[in-house]
Structures are given as C-alpha cells and as structure tokens.
C-alpha cells in the first residue's frame with residue numbers, strides 16, 4: 001500500500017476514474033461542531049490519497065469534482081455521516097454513493113454486528129486495527145500510525161462491495177439497496193437540518 005499525503009486538495013492531474021472508496025476523519029461525531037480534518041480516497045488499487053485540511057480552508061475544487069462526478073461511485077462504510085460532513089464543509093452533494101453498512105444491514109440479517117471491522121473479518125478474513133480512531137485528527141502533523149489507520153479504512157471497501165453485492169443479488173435485495181443509497185444524501189441533509197435523532201417515517 002502506498003500512502004500519498006496532500007494538503008488542502010488533491011494534486012492536479014490525478015485521475016481517479018474508477019469507483020473510489022472514501023472515508024473521513026473529523027474532530028468528533030457532530031458535523032455542526034466538529035470540523036472535517038482528513039479525507040481518504042482509494043481507487044481500489046492499493047494506493048491511498050489523503051487530503052488534510054486546516055481549519056476554515058475548505059476550497060478543494062479537484063476533490064469536490066470527484067465527489068460530484070456522476071460517473072464515479074463513492075464507496076463508504078456508514079456513508080450517512082461522511083456525506084453530511086462533506087456536505088457541511090466542502091459544500092458538495094456526494095453522488096452516486098454505495099454504503100457497505102447499509103448493504104450489510106440488508107443482507108446480514110443473522111447478526112447485529114455491522115462495523116467495518118466485523119465485515120472485514122467475516123467477509124474477507126482480514127483483521128483491521130481501530131486503535132487510532134479516537135485520536136487528534138486536527139493536529140497539523142499526523143503520526144505515521146494515524147496515516148496507516150486512516151488508509152486502512154478505505155483499503156477494503158471495493159472487496160467488501162463485491163461480496164455484499166453477491167449477497168444482495170442472492171437475497172433479491174439489490175434494488176432496495178440501490179434505492180437506499182440514492183436516498184442517503186437526503187438522509188444526511190435531514191441530519192444537518194435537525195432531524196438526526198428523528199425517524200420521520202415512524203408513526
């Protein structure tokens with residue numbers, strides 16, 4: 001795996017033409033309070049490109065072009081959070097998207113364990129580490145351990161999608177999954193508008 005670290009935006013001329021795995025690291029779990037610090041991307045080729053942001057410096061036209069490119073599907077694990085953060089700080093609607101957590105919930109109905117670590121273990125036989133998850137991502141100098149961890153979160157999403165797509169197809173839920181993915185940017189918008197804790201579809 002090669003890690004490419006960039007500041008502020010992707011470099012000029014970088015082609016991310018495949019579907020791209022995406023993850024973000026933030027100062028915490030509340031998009032209104034906790035700023036976006038890092039965006040990690042991988043085209044599934046083992047390389048990870050990460051873009052680190054200074055506070056209030058979110059002018060990243062090349063990264064935003066990837067997020068809004070209709071020809072590039074953005075693969076996430078728990079897309080709802082990342083899409084909200086990306087929308088809030090980069091002011092771009094991420095579309096089209098695929099979420100391995102939604103796919104897992106729709107087919108792995110035999111378990112309630114849908115974390116990235118659980119999916120990697122069961123579907124790929126890979127153990128990933130989660131120790132750096134709650135570290136200081138706002139630090140302008142990230143440690144080698146943080147960079148390794150951050151890259152690890154986008155490394156397996158393409159392979160997970162392949163496995164989950166097989167299961168969705170087998171169980172006849174591919175269309176339902178596709179519609180859920182289409183709704184995700186709207187679900188993220190509801191979160192940002194104040195309905196994060198409310199299921200507007202419930203009685």
Ligand code: MN
Nearest residue numbers: 023024150153
């Ligand atoms: Mn992560």
